[in-house]
Amino acid sequence: MKILVCISNVPDTTTKIKFSEGDSSIDTTGVQWVINPWDELSLTRALELKDDPSSGIKSVTVAHVGPVSSEPTIRKALAIGADDAIRVNAGAADAYFVAAQLAELVKKEQFDIIMCGIESSDHNGSEVGAMIAEFLNIPSVSAVSGITPENGIPVITREIDGGREKVTVPAPFVIIVQKGIAKEPRIASMRGIMTARTKPIKVVEPVAGESLTQIISLEKPAPRSACKFIDADNPAQLIELLKNEAKVI
């Protein structure tokens, strides 16, 4: 079986993002780019599965839709351990466009398990994974916190209201992964970094696709009011303020 891990290239989550009011994208000067945190966990789990002979996973490929400038991030995924990578040479116009591109790759290369992070930390969309599945008319499972082979069949753990359940779906399928899928992101070893240099990144041109949405501008969140401090000797005052001033209890 072959796994495809879809990755986004996002600003490091500790970066203070900068933009001018009304801009439609951020100022990328000085931004550190990283693999989207959930995609990194998803890649980690994919590699763990490949390490487990009972999983039947033979290869882990990463895919990314983006310009050549995102190749350092793809290279990081290869250094962590992905076997190879595919970059669709196009700007990520919107989730619909990106999902159409990735669905095309799955169709061509016949992947069995497609893994996507629950959202990217930039647009917080949470859309691409399930869209790929619908383009291909195959099952998708969301809010996935685990995938483990049991008697050769991948059993998926997903979060549901007030608990979790273990489910199976026939392959090929898409899982949209979240917290719990892997403990810690795997870190590239020195050897991994060296071998990543020679691993292939296949570049493919996009298929015709459209975008259905467009970001027209970014705004800064309204500043929060300054914190009102309550004397530690009189905590009851906090409860009174929450009841009578904030009116939330």
Place this chain on the structure above:
Amino acid sequence: MSVLVFTENWDGKFKKLTYELVSWASEVAKMINGTVTALSIGSVAEGELEKLGNYGAGKVLTVETPALNTLDSQAYAALLSEVVLKEKASVVILSNNNMGKAVAPRLSVRLKAGICSGVSKLPLSTDPFTVYKRAYSGNAFSRVVIKSDIKIVTLAQNSFGIIENPVNVTVEKANVAVDNSLVHTQVKDVEKQSGKILLTDADIVVSGGRGMKSPDNWTPLLELAEALGAATACSRPVSDEGWRPHEEHTGQTGKIISPNLYLAVGISGATQHLAGVSASKYIVAVNTDKDAPIFEAAQYGIVGDAMKILPQLAEAVKHIK
């Protein structure tokens, strides 16, 4: 033209978010001179369906079939798209929770309808259809235009509020077929924690961080939560250490929540944690370090020892209730 609401229930009752979705839908319906139709999947208690009329739903469609007892996003999206087309809905609203995230993107592809997730306000305009959503994990908001004829929106929980707007409501069975051949999800095992308040649907959340020092110190926090009728949460280090279950982890890589009141105890307030809670209406912090970044995000704060303060807070809550 109509606005279609994808409702959700829990334990036989509509979730609070359902009333918020209907409220949003009826305000949007006013903007486009349309009506509100709500789709209810599964069984709810007697009288629940009619309640949707209190918030502006003129029509409630019901679907009850064992095939949909398990969430299968493919089958759900197929059913919903059929209802959208039958009802000639031009706007579809779902919650931006696990359910919405599973179903809405599939619906988008099925209908070739643009989607915007995590919207927190009414549309800024309906032509072009422009919505406002959280981006960069709370560090920005973006204005997004949905260009297609049918628009799909998922609403950030607790961002809009519930507005009463009573209308006459009719309840009928949705005249749609459920395609059983699309149901591929087989459940092998379910683990439910019953009787608890859902963290993602809670009005009040009490959350503990590493500043709680030991898992043995949680009792006063749980007692305060119980007095407030609150759900409990924790920061990432706490769940990583195994002090609290992973389900409680709130933050960028954990659950993203937006209660009316988020009470952070012994949580320093790293960017990654705030990304998961910054949409809360009020953030209250209790921390020994007066320079902790959590106080920059909080509206109320106490600098002091949680072990001394928590029992007094619980006592004060019992006093006013």
